[in-house]
Amino acid sequence: MDDQTRMMSGLAGLGGLSQADVGDPDGVRKSLGQPQQDIGDILQQIMAITDESLDEAQARKHALNCHRMKPALFSVLCEIKEKTVLSIRGVQEEDPPDPQIMRLDNMLLAEGVSGPEKGGGSAAAAAAAAAAGGSPNDGSIEHSDYRAKLAQIRQIYHSELEKYEQACSEFTNHVMNLLREQSRTRPISPKEIERMVAIIHRKFSSIQMQLKQSTCEAVMILRSRFLDARRKRRNFNKQATEVLNEYFYSHLSNPYPSEEAKEELAKKCAITVSQVSNWFGNKRIRYKKNIGKFQEEANLYAVKTAVDAASVSAQASQANSPATPNSGTTCSISHFSSHTLTHTHTHTHAYRLNTTFKSIPTETPLTHTLTLGGPAPQRTSSSEGPNTRGSIPTGVSVLVCRVT
């Protein structure tokens, strides 16, 4: 016999409830007047349970459950518990909705991860694709890629959410059953069960919040990757750059292609209209910033344009008067003088190279400096209207040589 058992035996020796007393309320009443003895007896009984067989314990339990005073005692104990425990903890119940969860929910809804499936966030993807400024065709690869990845995130999110909900429900049922079972032997009120369920739900909702947070992070990463992809660029091919440069330098006084011109350039260069706009935007500003740097390029394209025009002219002239064949005209730029033209109301000071070169007279002397062009036509484009704010320095003097 160990010390504890000896102590119990000692306590028991002070007199207490016998097994018969448990089933006898008078015995209980009698013992209430002797608190110390009661404690000893109760402890003795508790310790004795371990020595009992399962059947004996079940029988004792049954006897307790069937005791006629049990319901009254049970309700009194429940009441006391309500007053003590719930009055303390009841304050923290009825939590207001967590703003963090609401934020996450809103974001997941906006990104098309939660809520009804409407193409797996295609709206967000479309918006991002539209922001890229490309044609629908340009964005299609990234768009479908984005949608596929978003759908994947959506699927994982929902599957995890379902798992959590199932686990929560299973655990809640388990705890409720346990509490219901225990409520037969100890005072557990329905309110307490409700409170326990609420605690479980709170725990699971905090896990759900983590899931939502992770999902939001994944969406943000995907989104940033998708948006970053827009920055990826390829240099235009040589032919495309040439076409654009030709247009630019041949319209140097007014390098604002109309919408139709942009479409044509886009078609020729196999790029989008937006890219044409970007290219002209960049070109205008870079040219204006550093004319000197672009002088050589300007000369080159002026010559190219002149040669092309001359060859067309020569062919035409040959066709018209084969008896007096044109010996060929070539040009070179003697110097590039630039003077800033402030584009006011009209473009009366602007000169156009392309139209002028076509009218180079065959009688042009061996060397002749021409100030080419005539007034540029008023632009009619609505997309890139007359530029009255900035100015493109222009004015090209061309030395035309008649090659004999």
Place this chain on the structure above:
DNA sequence: TTCAATGATTATAC
């Protein structure tokens, strides 16, 4: 690896 060139984006003004 460096750096100029260049296509794309953003902020601002009109």
Place this chain on the structure above:
DNA sequence: GTATAATCATTGAA
């Protein structure tokens, strides 16, 4: 809505 100016980010040559 467009143009400009500044800036970012990538490319490609040296």
